[in-house]
Amino acid sequence: MTKQLILASSSPRRQELLQQVHIPFSLRKQNFDESLITETDPRKKVEQLAWNKGKDVPIEDGEVILSSDTVVSYQGQIFEKPNSEEEARAMMEAMSGDVHEVMTGVYIRSKEKAVLFTETTEVEFWDINEEDLGWYVKTQDPYDKAGAYGIQSLGAMFVKRINGDYYTVMGLPISRVVQELKEFSISPVPTK
Numbered sequence: 615m616t617k618q619l620i621l622a623s624s625s626p627r628r629q630e631l632l633q634q635v636h637i638p639f640s641l642r643k644q645n646f647d648e649s650l651i652t653e654t655d656p657r658k659k660v661e662q663l664a665w666n667k668g669k670d671v672p673i674e675d676g677e678v679i680l681s682s683d684t685v686v687s688y689q690g691q692i693f694e695k696p697n698s699e700e701e702a703r704a705m706m707e708a709m710s711g712d713v714h715e716v717m718t719g720v721y722i723r724s725k726e727k728a729v730l731f732t733e734t735t736e737v738e739f740w741d742i743n744e745e746d747l748g749w750y751v752k753t754q755d756p757y758d759k760a761g762a763y764g765i766q767s768l769g770a771m772f773v774k775r776i777n778g779d780y781y782t783v784m785g786l787p788i789s790r791v792v793q794e795l796k797e798f799s800i801s802p803v804p805t806k
């Protein structure tokens with residue numbers, strides 16, 4: 615039976631990354647309330663969130679559901695999406711000139727089986743000066759992103775180096791996802 619991938623995510627980045635590797639998918643809404651997860655260990659938290667976002671999404675025979683979550687972890691603190699300019703500023707000030715981790719958890723399930731995994735990438739920031747920080751937090755870039763920056767957008771200017779998969783930072787470790795989806799009989803579609 616042909617398998618059909620269902621993405622349970624409203625993140626435009628996750629949609630773009632599946633398109634980039636030619637994996638067809640359709641979207642299905644998930645409405646999990648992320649504030650219900652109070653776990654303080656970043657890896658456990660990201661896995662609980664990925665799992666909860668996918669576990670109750672309705673599934674039919676032949677369907678494979680993918681859900682995901684991204685958090686930034688810095689010195690024992692977890693940075694999710696900032697709710698205000700002040701929060702965005704505090705996160706970026708904390709991470710300035712230092713190394714933090716970005717973790718993306720992914721949950722893939724069919725009617726027969728499921729897999730849950732996390733990829734981690736280290737990101738080092740340059741020292742961020744007050745002038746750059748002041749105008750950056752007034753742009754839209756920080757506000758729909760864990761840790762208050764987008765490595766794929768304006769936030770790239772703060773990144774000195776990374777160690778790990780770039781796409782983990784962007785919200786979906788796409789090469790690992792392609793590997794794992796093969797176990798669910800889903801592969802990139804060859805182009806003509």
Ligand SMILES: Cc1cn([C@H]2C[C@H](O)[C@@H](COP(=O)(O)OP(=O)(O)OP(=O)(O)O)O2)c(=O)[nH]c1=O
Pocket residue numbers: 622623624625626627667682683684685686695716758759760761762763764765766769783784785
């Ligand atoms: C650090 C970083 C995060 N992000 C994004 C990826 C995720 O979309 C977002 C973290 O929020 P998430 O809660 O992981 O995901 P989401 O709310 O965007 O989508 P959904 O729950 O429906 O799947 O931060 C970037 O786009 N670039 C970056 O550099």
